[in-house]
Amino acid sequence: MQSMTGFARMSGELPGMGWAWEVRSVNARNLDLRIRLPEGADRLDPLLRAAMKGTIHRGSVSVGLRYTVLDTAGTGPSATSHILNELARVEAEALEQGLTLLPSTAADVLTLSLSGDRKKPDFKWIDEAGGQIPTLISALAEARAAEGVELARMLGDSLTQLSDLVSEAAEIAIARAERMADGLRQRVADLLQSPPDEGRLEQEIAILAVKADVTEELDRLAAHVIAARALLSEKQPVGRKFDFLMQEFNREANTLASKSQDTDLTRIALAMKVVIDQMREQVQNVE
Known part of the structure; x- marks a missing residue:
């Protein structure tokens, strides 16, 4: 997994000339290349684009090249x-x-x-600078990969928190179902002042349990956690897949909160949403 955030810099010198490359990338929905080259160096543009193809897939990437005339023979x-x-x-x-x-x-x-005679730029330096392009783009990819390692660590920690919350919610849901059944029996008995029809009561309890059951939501949340963990070790771009999973995580957490009918379960659903929001911010930088 790679981040869309990265920076790399390279420089070089020839007699009388010096130059410096800078390339930085930030998150974006698609790949957006912005290349600034000095006069006479336009031929490096297609070389830069070719070097990035297959290496950088998403992000706003800015590349700049500057040169300096180092020969000061006329002013010393x-x-x-x-x-x-x-x-x-x-x-x-x-x-x-x-x-x-x-x-x-x-x-x-x-x-x-x-105003003394100054040496005009020797455009041979452009070829030398162009030869650095593969190394420059590799350095950017390495920086994005290093950032991706940190992103994977943070997302892994968040997924562990979410998995723990799902397990806790499952335990609470079981206890809540038993309490709801006991509570319904007691309310019916109080209203009738006599033992109710046990068959009808069990039917009502079953209907109530179906309406309040959160097993499917918890199962889907657990499945999404497994899917997200698998993405952490992917070499290909997974940012869009993570975006989709964040939507699914949020949908299930919202459903869990609306069906909870229990303060502890509501607390867990809100805690899930906090973790999911944190993950969503981190996912914005995943390529």
Whole structure:
């Protein structure tokens, strides 16, 4: 099981050039790819999409690539010294020819330094960056898998809580049925002031028991717990299956609460809904 949440970063350098990849993903209903590439790197777009195909199935995935010109040969201390020497030479030649120049300022030196010839980007770096794409996407998949392990642990804990609540509810339901039968016998006896027809009474008890029986709901809840546990170890995307199970869990818990007619059973049904709501939030990040 994988999460839809993940992040990966990679960088590289060539003489005079540096670049950095960043890719992050968050939960989404479907696969949504957003790719931002610098000018001249458009050819990497299909490579990114091909690398994600079969690896990333759901989620909003943002990929960005930035580059930096590292060559500062025109702005370092040695370049500044060269500019100062050239300014002094020009001023000396002007004096020899009888020309007077305004004194050079620090701003002049800085302007000349920053406007010096700079090396244009070497687009060979794009091929080098493109070669990192498979490793980048693998790193994202590993991050999502690591998050998926934690999600599986939390969901497993929640399923254990839910299973315990189902078992407790089953025990309470048995005791509740006996109490309801005894209570009905007593109310009928009080009304008639004489022993009632036992056959008719048993029939009424059976009808009442059917209306209040929660065995099917508890059985379905137990079956859904088993199905959800099986999904935790799946390698394929299971997020949509979990979404369906969350709806089924919630439906059965609501039915249990409406049929409980018992404070303890109602308490358990509400506790189930709390656990189910927690699971629903966690499931939103499952791929």
